[in-house]
Amino acid sequence: MGEGCPAQFRRHPPTAALRPIGIADFRFEGYPTVLRDLQGRQGHPVRATISDPGPLLLSCMLELNDTREGVLNIAFKIAVLSCLERTPPGETPWPT
Template sequence: MKAAIDRLLLGADATGEPNSQSLRLANRHGLIAGATGTGKTVTLQRLAEQFSDAGVAVFAADIKGDLCGLGAAGAPQGKIAERIASMPWLNHQPQAYPVTLWDVHGRSGHPLRTTLSEMGPLLLGSLLQLTDSQQAALYAAFKVADREGLLLLDLKDLKALLAHLKAEPQLLGEDSALFTGASSQALLRRLATLEQQG
C-alpha cells in the first residue's frame, strides 16, 4: 500500500531539486503550455497519476486520446528510459491506473448522455462533416430553437425543427437567406444517415 500523498511533484529546478505543491492547494486554476514535444501531455499524465494515488477522482477531456494510456503500465525504452533514469527524484514505478472512457455509442465505455442542445451546432456540424452552407443552416436552426426556448433532445427533435423551418421560413427572420432548401435537405439526409448508424 502506498504512503499517503500530501504533495504533488511537478518537476525539478536547474540543480535537480524537486519542485512540488501541497495537495490541499491543488484546487486552483493552472495552465500547462509549451511547444510541441516539451512534455505537456506527460505533465498532465503525471498529475492525473498523482491525484489518483491520492484518492482524487480525475476527469480529463482527452479529445486526441493521449491520456488513455494511463490504463496500462508502461514499459519505458530508449530515450524515455534514459530520461527517467536522469531524474532519480521522480521515483518512477510504471503501473496501471483505473480508467473509464466515455462512449457516445455506450458499447465499450461509460455511456455519454447528452442532448443536441448541449452539443450545439459547432460540435454537431463537425460530427456530421457539414459544408459551410449546411453549417450556416444548422446555426440558423439552433438560433431559432434558442430564441423560442425549444430544447432539442435528440435527432427526431432537430429533424422536426428543420422540417418546420422549411415550411415556415419567416420564423428564421434575418437568417432566412442562410436556410436554403438545398442545405436543409442535405442536413436532413445527414441526420438520417447518423440515425441509421445508431
C-alpha cells in the same frame, strides 16, 4: 517491472534520474481508466444533449457544407428564441 511499461524501462528503470528529485521507490503500475463511449456499449456512456456542442461543432462533426451549416445555425437560433419566449420571467430555460 510492470507488463505495460516501455521495453527500455524494463531493462533500465529510471531510478538514477529520479533519486535527485526525491523519488526513491518508483515503480510502474497500471491505473484503471474508463473511456467515454457514444453508444454506451464498451465504456462510460456520454450524456449530452444536441445543444451542448452547439451548431458550429455539430456541423463540423456531421461534415456539413456551408448551406447545411447555415440551416443548422438558423434551427438553433429558432430553438433558443422559442425556448426563451416560453420561459417565465426570472427563470432560466436551461437547468442550473
